Amino acid sequence: xxxxxxxxxxxxxxxxxxxxxxxxxxxxxxxxxxxxxxxxxxxxxxxxxxxxxxxxxxxxxxxxxxxxxxxxxxxxxxxxxxxxxxxxxxxxxxxxx
Amino acid sequence: xxxxxxxxxxxxxxxxxxxxxxxxxxxxxxxxxxxxxxxxxxxxxxxxxxxxxxxxxxxxxxxxxxxxxxxxxxxxxxxxxxxxxxxxxxxxxxxxxxxxxxxxxxxxxxxxxxxxxxxxxxxxxxxxxxxxxxxxxxxxxxxxxxxxxxxxxxxxxxxxxxxxxxxxxxxxxxxxxxxxxxxxxxxxxxxxxxxxxxxxxxxxxxxxxxxxxxxxxxxxxxxxxxxxxxxxxxxxxxxxxxxxxxxxxxxxxxxxxxxxxxxxxxxxxxxxxxxxxxxxxxxxxxxxxxxxxxxxxxxxxxxxxxxxxxxxxxxxxxxxxxxxxxxxxxxxxxxxxxxxxxxxxxxxxxxxxxxxxxxxxxxxxxxxxxxxxxxxxxxxxxxxxxxxxxxxxxxxxxxxxxxxxxxxxxxxxxxxxxxxxxxxxxxxxxxxxxxxxxxxxxxxxxxxxxxxxxxxxxxxxxxxxxxxxxxxxxxxxxxxxxxxxxxxxxxxxxxxxxxxxxxxxxxxxxxxxxxxxxxxxxxxxxxxxxxxxxxxxxxxxxxxxxxxxxxxxxxxxxxxxxxxxxxxxxxxxxxxxxxxx
Numbered sequence: 001x002x003x004x005x006x007x008x009x010x011x012x013x014x015x016x017x018x019x020x021x022x023x024x025x026x027x028x029x030x031x032x033x034x035x036x037x038x039x040x041x042x043x044x045x046x047x048x049x050x051x052x053x054x055x056x057x058x059x060x061x062x063x064x065x066x067x068x069x070x071x072x073x074x075x076x077x078x079x080x081x082x083x084x085x086x087x088x089x090x091x092x093x094x095x096x097x
Numbered sequence: 098x099x100x101x102x103x104x105x106x107x108x109x110x111x112x113x114x115x116x117x118x119x120x121x122x123x124x125x126x127x128x129x130x131x132x133x134x135x136x137x138x139x140x141x142x143x144x145x146x147x148x149x150x151x152x153x154x155x156x157x158x159x160x161x162x163x164x165x166x167x168x169x170x171x172x173x174x175x176x177x178x179x180x181x182x183x184x185x186x187x188x189x190x191x192x193x194x195x196x197x198x199x200x201x202x203x204x205x206x207x208x209x210x211x212x213x214x215x216x217x218x219x220x221x222x223x224x225x226x227x228x229x230x231x232x233x234x235x236x237x238x239x240x241x242x243x244x245x246x247x248x249x250x251x252x253x254x255x256x257x258x259x260x261x262x263x264x265x266x267x268x269x270x271x272x273x274x275x276x277x278x279x280x281x282x283x284x285x286x287x288x289x290x291x292x293x294x295x296x297x298x299x300x301x302x303x304x305x306x307x308x309x310x311x312x313x314x315x316x317x318x319x320x321x322x323x324x325x326x327x328x329x330x331x332x333x334x335x336x337x338x339x340x341x342x343x344x345x346x347x348x349x350x351x352x353x354x355x356x357x358x359x360x361x362x363x364x365x366x367x368x369x370x371x372x373x374x375x376x377x378x379x380x381x382x383x384x385x386x387x388x389x390x391x392x393x394x395x396x397x398x399x400x401x402x403x404x405x406x407x408x409x410x411x412x413x414x415x416x417x418x419x420x421x422x423x424x425x426x427x428x429x430x431x432x433x434x435x436x437x438x439x440x441x442x443x444x445x446x447x448x449x450x451x452x453x454x455x456x457x458x459x460x461x462x463x464x465x466x467x468x469x470x471x472x473x474x475x476x477x478x479x480x481x482x483x484x485x486x487x488x489x490x491x492x493x494x495x496x497x498x499x500x501x502x503x504x505x506x507x508x509x510x511x512x513x514x515x516x517x518x519x520x521x522x523x524x525x526x527x528x529x530x531x532x533x534x535x536x537x538x539x540x541x542x543x544x545x546x547x548x549x550x551x552x553x554x555x556x557x558x559x560x561x562x563x564x565x566x567x568x569x570x571x572x573x574x575x576x577x578x579x580x581x582x583x584x585x586x587x588x589x590x591x592x593x594x595x596x597x598x599x600x601x602x603x604x605x606x607x608x609x610x611x612x613x614x615x616x617x618x619x620x621x622x623x624x625x626x627x628x629x630x631x632x633x634x635x636x637x638x639x640x641x642x643x644x645x646x647x648x649x650x651x652x653x654x655x656x657x658x659x660x661x662x663x664x665x666x667x668x669x670x671x672x673x674x675x676x677x678x
Binding site (some may be wrong): 002022023025026027028040041042043044046047049050093094095096097 | 151374629
């Protein structure tokens with residue numbers, strides 16, 4: 001079962017910032033600058049941790065991962081938006097174009 | 098390795114030139130799995146099955162430092178180092194013991210060698226210091242070191258979860274047990290039949306191969322076969338060890354001229370440079386391309402690496418090809434599949450189950466629909482006829498008559514089925530026609546059958562079958578016979594019921610079709626509705642008729658493919674077709 005995670009980061013160098021941003025794009029959608037909402041299983045979250053661990057410098061960078069709860073439940077209801085978010089909640093059906 | 102140490106192991110050396118009879122070196126990592134569960138070890142080592150789980154991935158992550166290895170030389174046993182030395186990621190073999198290992202860490206102190214194995218978890222509270230699989234694995238590493246001439250009387254397990262080193266002495270009992278398990282493992286790997294699953298074991302829920310092994314399901318079905326002889330006791334309902342939902346879903350691209358590319362870990366679909374949509378690779382279980390759609394080489398290679406199949410359809414919905422990564426390793430299953438296909442009696446046994454299941458499902462669909470329409474006429478002649486065909490199909494001894502029964506049942510069934518559809522959608526004859534279909538209902542059925550065949554093609558291929566060789570459909574060039582076989586029982590359940598929904602809920606109308614000189618085809622919009630209905634149906638939960646748990650159709654297809662594999666390898670006696678009540 002997937003949970004929604006709020007993932008935020010402060011990265012010290014532009015190069016690593018770009019890499020972290022690109023990595024996170026593969027796991028979720030940006031809500032604001034440096035803030036992503038990712039729907040992940042535990043295994044997928046572990047994947048993300050591994051990927052980030054290879055990039056981050058622990059003495060300069062920061063990442064925060066907050067578990068918002070299961071999707072279709074608390075995970076969907078726990079964010080309140082003011083203004084225009086960079087992305088909306090993803091459509092969870094099959095993609096047909 | 099020094100010449101002296103090699104000759105120090107005289108007796109148990111395998112004979113030179115034994116060729117195929119000489120067993121491969123057994124990796125001690127696999128010996129750990131075998132000690133945990135003989136079936137798990139055999140599935141992994143002999144059949145090459147693998148599925149990552151959170152546990153396995155965390156295990157690898159814990160190992161990332163020791164797995165890196167170092168480039169310093171490690172002194173051989175006849176030249177002990179002057180100072181204690183640590184070496185990471187050391188690969189060693191012992192042909193005498195028939196074992197090979199990659200040691201996480203090797204500690205050398207004079208002539209004494211100590212293998213250290215990293216474990217991600219916490220140290221268990223046991224008098225022996227660790228569970229048997231870990232102790233056996235470590236002891237096997239010790240045996241390898243001994244054969245290479247080192248003195249090795251104990252090993253160390255390092256539990257990363259509790260940051261504790263636990264010493265494991267290699268006493269005679271442990272050495273004997275290790276050799277005993279290694280010998281049993283070789284025997285099991287050489288056997289055609291897998292070791293039986295564990296019975297109701299607490300080890301199963303966390304096992305990464307539980308979806309491949311199907312322990313409770315296999316036990317139930319093989320016990321049922323045994324019970325016919327013994328008179329039968331009640332068996333426990335299988336635990337629900339399979340996840341009910343699949344997180345990843347297909348991506349269909351039917352927009353002509355679209356381009357599918359990869360950007361980071363996402364797939365993007367563009368039309369004339371403008372983005373139509375994008376999807377995380379995590380969310381894509383397969384991609385289906387219809388007609389003139391382009392796919393970039395980086396996308397193909399990434400999809401293949403992840404084991405995500407790419408299904409290529411013609412514009413009209415004909416399944417042309419499936420692109421996958423390197424072929425499945427389970428060659429033993431393929432050998433059995435070809436044996437079964439070459440044996441008319443064995444093929445017929447499975448085909449009977451498939452056809453009877455299909456006719457039963459056809460009857461169930463009609464019974465439900467007619468009940469709604471005619472307010473409970475239970476003795477409709479079509480229902481009685483289908484019942485009769487099913488019973489005869491179950492007992493027939495000839496492939497030819499099975500084919501005939503299937504055809505007659507289809508004729509009876511479709512005569513009633515088309516009557517359930519609105520008049521504009523069907524032709525004059527209330528029957529199947531194809532190549533090309535001449536009315537909307539047949540166009541939709543043909544397209545849905547094509548989608549269903551694709552789904553089962555992917556399912557049987559991922560289990561390790563050759564999709565082209567079936568037991569009911571005879572092989573023909575380019576025909577995925579086994580996928581068609583397995584699709585039979587699902588045609589009424591998935592495709593026919595989706596057709597009823599599409600026409601009777603008004604999702605399709607006359608505008609959804611194009612007629613060209615009598616040949617009827619779906620428009621782009623119509624096809625999109627059909628794909629959506631098909632996917633909705635696959636996402637629907639049903640109660641499994643044999644196992645009793647709730648499961649979505651998409652998973653049912655996969656489970657049936659695995660059960661077919663069990664029937665082909667003889668682990669369960671009959672292939673149990675999926676039928677609803």
